[in-house]
Amino acid sequence: MNNQAYKSGFISIIGRPNVGKSTFLNRVIGQKIAIMSDKPQTTRNKVQGVLTTNEAQAIFIDTPGIHKPKHKLGDFMMKVAQNTLKEVDLILFMVNAEEGFGKGEEFIIEKFQSVQTPVFLVINKIDLVHPDKLFTIIDAYKEKYPFKEIVPISSLEGNNVETLLEQVQKYLPEGPQYYPADQVTDHPERFITSELIREKVLHLTREEIPHSIAVVIEKMERSDANDIVHVMATIIVERASQKGIIIGKQGSLLKEIGKRARLDIENLLGTKVFLELWVKVQKDWRNKMTQLRDFGFREDEY
Known part of the structure; x- marks a missing residue:
């Protein structure tokens, strides 16, 4: 070449x-x-x-x-x-x-x-x-x-x-190959994993949910013994009523969100995944800069 x-x-x-x-x-x-x-x-x-x-x-x-x-x-x-x-x-x-x-x-x-x-x-x-x-x-x-x-x-x-x-x-101008040929994104796996979970919430919930949720990956560890990746994630909402919607009757909706997200995460990582999901209320998080930073929205990175 x-x-x-x-x-x-x-x-x-x-x-x-x-x-x-x-x-x-x-x-x-x-x-x-x-x-x-x-x-x-x-x-x-x-x-x-x-x-x-x-x-x-x-x-x-x-x-x-x-x-x-x-x-x-x-x-x-x-x-x-x-x-x-x-x-x-x-x-x-x-x-x-x-x-x-x-x-x-x-x-x-x-x-x-x-x-x-x-x-x-x-x-x-x-x-x-x-x-x-x-x-x-x-x-x-x-x-x-x-x-x-x-x-x-x-x-x-x-x-x-x-x-x-x-x-x-x-x-495109002449230039180097910035990334290895097999790399398809520069985002860490944690970020894409959180987005895949957020996508499932959007698909399965009603209108009032979408823009008031964030997903934080608390833990992402690969077990050496059986090669299973353990993912612990928290879905952040603004109101208690939203928490109820996401959990669903007897936890049914949260279970479905988890099931669908796990399949996509397994495709992404190429291995079996054990996914644990929690839902937490943090009032008005979208208007609080400290919380936006905690959830990965950092202005200084752009």
Whole structure:
């Protein structure tokens, strides 16, 4: 392999909440590393996915969906998303083909005016619209910003994803292989484990739960004797009523959350897992900086 010609770079995936950024990342990397939910604003930290080929290494950053913050956690998420734009080699601005151009998109395009980074427009969820509608969408966005490339895709079905990756590679600068070829994310296993548990809570609970939970991994130890990994995790909620919902009748919901999460964690770690889940109430944790820090949301890292 000619090292001089090797390309590598950082790519930010940005867009309004719920346009399919995490689904795209998981499709590209081929493993479940970003939390997926049909509820918006589920990604909080920068989740990096690493795609390595013989010619290039693309490091994808899945930012929190850009939206108007409502609390300190929201402010934090917005800062992360905005700072990312300046640090990367390429920006993928992802929009939902089913939704028209609105204030949210305008807000994001405004952020592009202050950066030199090339921007692709990625129109996702094309499997849900009639092909004729695509031309209207493309024309509407062309007027708003000089995108380097416009690529319609379906993350869910995989349509045109390879084409997008080929275009991405063209725009990457020459550079080293930052990560080993078999590494798909730079996040520690603890972080992904906590996200997998949080994802199951989101899938199995009603509307009032999502943004008021955090998952803290208290213990993650591999037993030398039988190679089983023992995971102890606490689900943090803001109100006692939420604790009741998550536990469920005679512990039934918590048991189901644990069962589903354990399967994903076993896939991630490639070994058997013993998972213990607890639920704890910490009132208004999203507005307390000390608790945000305790739960891993550290501004100084970004």
